[in-house]
Amino acid sequence: MPNKKSGIRFVRKEPIFFFLLAAYALLVAYNIKFLNSSLVEWNTVAIIASFLIINTGLLISGGIDAAAYAMLGRIKSFRKLALASIALTVLVSMFITNDASLIVLVPLTMSIGRISGSDVRSTVVLQAIGANLGSMLTPFGNPQNIIMFRHYGLSAPQFILAMMPIFLISALVLAAFVFLISRTGRASQPPPRPRSNRALLAASILLFVADTAGFLGNYSIWFFVAMSAAAIAAMTALRSKGSKVTAVLFRIDVFLILTFVLIFLVINSAATLLPRLHTNSGVLMFLYALVASQLISNVPATVLLQKSSIFAPLSWGVNVGGNGTVIASLANFIAIRQGGGISPIRFMKLSLLYTTIVALFAIILIEV
Template identity: 35%
Template sequence: MPRTSAVIRPWLHRLKSEWLLLLFAILAIALALIDPQPLAQYRRWLQLPTLAGLLGLLIAIQGIRDSGLVQHAASLLLARMHSLRGLGLLLVALTALLSMVLTNDVSLFLVVPLTLAAGSISNLPVGRMVVLEALAVNAGSTLSPIGNPQNLLLWQHAQVSFFHFVAAMLAVAAVMLVLLGALTWLWLPRERVALTAERLDDSIASPRLALGAVLALVGMVVAMEYGHALTGALLLLLLFVLLARPSLRRIDWLLLLTFAAIFLGLGHFAELPVVRHLLGHLDLHLPLILYVSGIVASQLISNVPATVLLLDHAPDALALAVAVNVGGFGLAIGSMANLIALRLAKQPHGWRLFHAVSVPFLLVCAPLVYLAWRALG
């Protein structure tokens, strides 16, 4: 019994700081009591394939971190960059490009650990960079039908070609990326990159773990692409239990629970009769009403649930895509990618810094995107 108490006590201590998990867990439980639903509904809201994909990515990236490969890559990058602004622009551009082809969450799992490693051996302002990278995946993934979950859903619903979708979102993404580039240039200091010599180590601690973890990451992305996320995650879990168990202990398991609580709470909330009744009073045939509704809904329940909520009521799926992608900026809950970036980084006052930048970014970006979309769309 004392041993059990010793194991449980640290977890209870951690839970006290997990306000997001507690908030959405309370919401999910309250809604289950007020509006009970069949078990099949809760399974649908839980989005097991998404959670499985997140688990697989967490396992693979933790293996890459533990192998020393990220630190090695950071050392090579810093050795070739001279200014913090140049380094910041490179990381932001890399993040945006990766989000177009690997989805926004996968690109964050690759770039944020690299940023943390670079910050540990240099004067790179990690907190600022993580905020910029969160904005970058929202902006970059906007352009691609496969860049984020809401685009994939809307692309399939609209039944248009890949290039038709890209053309429809080109002006929108261009405005976002230009604004992001300007913010990166103005916000990052002019200083030169300064390396911390005593912390500089460009060796790979475990080449075997590095190779295995990279192969695991590639395999997990492929499994997610072909709808086998759960199988892929279970295989990775088994392999790491057998071959790299210490890495599993360092995984952020509470992040998985947080996303499960968010999916259950927001999924149920979005389908409440009162919420759907309110939608009936909105004239979503008007472009401005649809645009504002998509942004506001994203700020309240995140852009993927907002897409599901508005999809059957919106006459134009591509117009809805514009709205919910813009809605990824602003509050952290606007996009799950924001939550992943902040959680991976775990920077002091990270949430405050994110909102101090992201909310004004939304207020500037939203009208400019609307004007560009209506003029060129």
């Protein structure tokens, strides 16, 4: 039987999971109606799970290491590597959402750090900010934008033009953070690249392309369940010689998937307890959306406020508010989880500072 110390180590290894579990238990104790599986956005969980499992195949195959070697071969400066990683995250998140982009690109950054022998955890935090930044510009960059785009009946050009001022300000602040925080100097020459599992790599790439197409095509939950099953089958059937099936399957971050289920249960329950705000003040709506996002995440905040708000202050508030706390955006949690032991405190020190600076500029823009 596992001893008490091993149980304590397990809780310390998954602190956010157990914190959310305790929070959900308190919410259910407060109101038994919160014991409701419909609070979970199962389609989103299925999409995240499929990308995570397929990405595990890319990791095991050596494909992500190969991409990291390629970047290190072309870019020698640590600062340029950080800038390239963050800029790529901003660009990709405009099209496949902030969550999905980080699932793929944070492991790439971690691989670059491991191969070059550098600490890239600050870069990963800035990647999370970059993912939230890129996703704010397009109507389909994140779930809250999709909700508002449909609710307010805007055209794509109208949406992008409304978001452009805060996007440009946020991009300039992020660029300043990258310049001030990223490490100077040149990366050392990487060691010879190990051989990759080409069969598994090819299968994982095909599955990733299909999964992305299904995501952009708004396919049903069963498509992503099938993609997850196909990825697991590929990893077990095409695993490298000598590796055990259990060793391959244990690489899948099941606790991350379970934590997302708890996140939805907690934030969607808590959202019902917040009062609705009715105001004609753009600044007040922006601030309320910003603060609500820190407490219950930006998607529930959007649902809570969309019926009593004009578009721009709400959209700016929930998108800028996606940065800050760990739960402000699902992308933040992905970055922390896959970022090689980034503590929530370390993440929030940088993210909250960034959010405060951008929020001050946003208030000035709204008042002008």
